[in-house]
Amino acid sequence: MRPLVALCLAMLAPACDRTAPRNPLEQYRLERPIEVRGNVLERLSAGSYLYLKVHEASGAERWVATLKQTASTSNQVVVTVFGEAATFASPRLGRTFSPLSFGAVRAGSPAVPPESP
Numbered sequence: 001m002r003p004l005v006a007l008c009l010a011m012l013a014p015a016c017d018r019t020a021p022r023n024p025l026e027q028y029r030l031e032r033p034i035e036v037r038g039n040v041l042e043r044l045s046a047g048s049y050l051y052l053k054v055h056e057a058s059g060a061e062r063w064v065a066t067l068k069q070t071a072s073t074s075n076q077v078v079v080t081v082f083g084e085a086a087t088f089a090s091p092r093l094g095r096t097f098s099p100l101s102f103g104a105v106r107a108g109s110p111a112v113p114p115e116s117p
Contacts, residue, residue, distance in 0.1 A: 028083035028102060036062065036079045036101070037108050046092045052105060054079060063097045064105060071105045078108035 041061065042053035050068040054077060055061050064079050065088075081103040088100035 028085045028088075030081065030083055033103075034081045036064075036081060036103075038062075038077060038079075040075045040077055044093055046090060050105075051090070051093070051097070051100075052077070052079075062099070062101055064101045064103055065097075066103060066105045072107040074107035076108050077105050079103045079105050 036054065036056055038054040038056040040052050041055050044051040045068065048068050050066055050071045052064045052066065052071070053061060054064055064081070066079075079101065081101045083102040085097075085100045085102075087096060087098045089096045
């Protein structure tokens with residue numbers, strides 16, 4: 001897990017937004033990382049970063065920023081989320097994400113919908 005955390009910290013050190021004064025994890029860090037499984041619906045490239053729109057088994061959708069060179073090319077992914085911003089503006093993409101998760105993305109098995117009671 002330490003290499004994964006180090007990778008995320010290195011990835012976010014310069015920040016996804018070059019005009020941001022500090023590392024997004026300093027501002028948006030979660031107390032504990034969370035794991036999200038889902039299917040990639042959309043990919044947006046922004047320099048050395050990749051923004052993924054992930055559809056979770058619960059039906060929720062979330063945008064995730066990650067390092068392009070380490071991101072899985074699979075459509076089925078597992079994301080370890082280390083930080084979340086309620087709103088994040090990307091000048092490079094010219095758009096705002098509400099919310100945006102910051103994390104490491106790896107290939108995963110198909111998202112399974114939660115069981116009904």
